Amino acid sequence: MVEYLEKIYPIGGKGGAPFQEQKIKEIGLSTGSFVDAIYINGVRNGGQGGIETPRLVLSSDEIITSMEVRSGGYIDYLKFTTNKGRWIAGGGPGGMLKTFENIQLIAIGGRAGLLVDYLEFRMLIDSTIHPKPS
DSSP states (O other), X not given: OOOEEEEEEEEEOSOSEEEEEEEOSEEEXXXXXXXXXXXXXXXXXXXXXXXXXXXXXXXXXXXXXXXXXXXXXXXXXXXXXXXXXXEEEEEOSOSEEEEEOSEEEEEEEEEESSSXXXXXXXXXXXXXXXXXXX
């Protein structure tokens, strides 16, 4: 039987105003060279720029199982993939890449202004794998 550990991974810079952590039921992005905004359950967190992606609405048996994040002072790029192979992605090539595999993303909170500055990812990880951001 797999035992899961709950972890919070903070990524990004120090700017922006805080936004409350929310459990993920629907996620969307507005991006250009950076992640301008992240939509969590229909709520926009971030600025008004960028091109909006279609929203990824999770079904009752669907979870986000992998992520790619590029960041420096801001969140440059995000990609979320579900256990059903559906995904959403956007942003630019800057920042350092971190990947998360074999996870169950529970919630996202963070800080945002004109761009998304910082995100905290609450996730369950398989205790036998101990995934760490690469």
